Amino acid sequence: MGFSQENEVQQKEQWRYDPNFMVGIDVLNAGISFFSDRKVYQGFVSTRLKERLHAVADAGFEKNVYQKNGYDAEVNGPFVKIGGFYMLMRDPENAQNGFYAGAKLAASFYNQEYRAVPIRGFGGSSSFESFPSSSQSSYWTEAVIGGRVQLFSSNFYIDVNVQPKYLIFSTKQEDIQPMVVPGFGQSSGKFNFGFMWNLAYHF
Amino acid sequence: MKIWCTGWKKLWILITKRMRTAVLFFVVFLFLFSCSTDDDICAGGEGTPRMKIKFKTYTTGKPKTMDSLFVSVDYGNGIVPVIERRTATDSVFVPLRVDDHGFTDLYVSTSQQGIKSQIRVKYNDKTEYVSPACGIRKLYENVSSEIITLGAVPGIENAQNEIINENKTHLFLLF
Numbered sequence: 215m216g217f218s219q220e221n222e223v224q225q226k227e228q229w230r231y232d233p234n235f236m237v238g239i240d241v242l243n244a245g246i247s248f249f250s251d252r253k254v255y256q257g258f259v260s261t262r263l264k265e266r267l268h269a270v271a272d273a274g275f276e277k278n279v280y281q282k283n284g285y286d287a288e289v290n291g292p293f294v295k296i297g298g299f300y301m302l303m304r305d306p307e308n309a310q311n312g313f314y315a316g317a318k319l320a321a322s323f324y325n326q327e328y329r330a331v332p333i334r335g336f337g338g339s340s341s342f343e344s345f346p347s348s349s350q351s352s353y354w355t356e357a358v359i360g361g362r363v364q365l366f367s368s369n370f371y372i373d374v375n376v377q378p379k380y381l382i383f384s385t386k387q388e389d390i391q392p393m394v395v396p397g398f399g400q401s402s403g404k405f406n407f408g409f410m411w412n413l414a415y416h417f
Numbered sequence: 418m419k420i421w422c423t424g425w426k427k428l429w430i431l432i433t434k435r436m437r438t439a440v441l442f443f444v445v446f447l448f449l450f451s452c453s454t455d456d457d458i459c460a461g462g463e464g465t466p467r468m469k470i471k472f473k474t475y476t477t478g479k480p481k482t483m484d485s486l487f488v489s490v491d492y493g494n495g496i497v498p499v500i501e502r503r504t505a506t507d508s509v510f511v512p513l514r515v516d517d518h519g520f521t522d523l524y525v526s527t528s529q530q531g532i533k534s535q536i537r538v539k540y541n542d543k544t545e546y547v548s549p550a551c552g553i554r555k556l557y558e559n560v561s562s563e564i565i566t567l568g569a570v571p572g573i574e575n576a577q578n579e580i581i582n583e584n585k586t587h588l589f590l591l592f
Contacts, residue, residue, distance in 0.1 A: 331552050
């Protein structure tokens with residue numbers, strides 16, 4: 215995407231990195247947390263490194279349950295994500311405004327408790343096995359695609375993005391595939407999908 | 418003063434024709450992901466193996482095909498009918514209990530209202546994790562069966578002392 219648009223060449227020469235940060239809090243997921251078993255509190259810090267390149271780090275905490283198909287599991291723990299994104303299209307008047315795409319690496323360190331893992335039987339004779347609470351970690355990669363726009367002419371921005379995720383590795387308790395991972399979501403499959411709706415402040 | 422919606426509008430205008438294709442591609446991508454990977458159906462015979470039962474003639478010990486066969490099992494909530502065959506049958510698969518009961522009682526007869534033989538299948542069970550959809554399955558070791566109540570079945574023959582798959586015959590019923 216970095217094909218030279220004539221008017222930007224000039225800007226490029228002038229551009230040099232000055233400390234600049236944007237801090238945002240995911241207000242949508244925090245709001246949903248009040249009404250849901252899934253409680254996600256997350257935020258991000260990003261900085262514009264180059265003309266169109268931004269570095270970004272996310273941090274958050276999630277408490278979640280998985281009660282389905284005979285499972286009864288609970289997890290809670292923090293997660294972090296580090297990555298960058300590239301402004302694909304931006305507002306010529308405001309370098310922070312635009313649509314972007316990028317990638318992140320993420321890790322979650324959490325406590326899990328599987329109160330029930332199903333043993334499927336015949337004629338209503340299903341049973342389950344319980345496992346004690348244990349500490350586990352999971353690692354995944356995610357793409358990020360989103361947009362950022364200034365609220366009025368203030369320093370406040372709204373940053374909305376979606377994150378297709380791919381689970382790379384999980385530590386396991388007794389070989390049990392984790393059904394839910396903080397920051398990742400339900401993890402019986404390798405793919406998942408997340409979103410953020412941030413209120414951010416630029417300074 | 419800028420209304421924040423106009424900011425989005427302006428950004429949208431920035432989208433060139435080429436980018437529209439990318440956005441379209443992304444929407445398709447979204448749909449692919451929205452197909453949940455949460456496969457909650459345990460299929461492919463990965464679950465707890467069932468007990469394979471075949472039949473022999475009591476006097477000669479030769480394989481026998483039953484004209485009809487009825488098997489009920491007590492899974493802990495009363496006796497439930499599991500197999501009701503009214504046609505020629507040379508083998509049946511009976512699921513055993515998956516709780517830690519130590520044995521499963523089978524009730525076998527050759528007709529619906531006929532006299533039932535109570536057969537107790539004793540075993541030590543162990544658990545094995547299979548997959549998210551199947552959860553944990555049971556495998557049975559030290560399997561041995563005995564007749565508790567004589568009825569339609571005058572004798573039995575233990576064939577396998579473990580049930581780890583459904584390939585081999587685990588028990589012969591003698592008629």
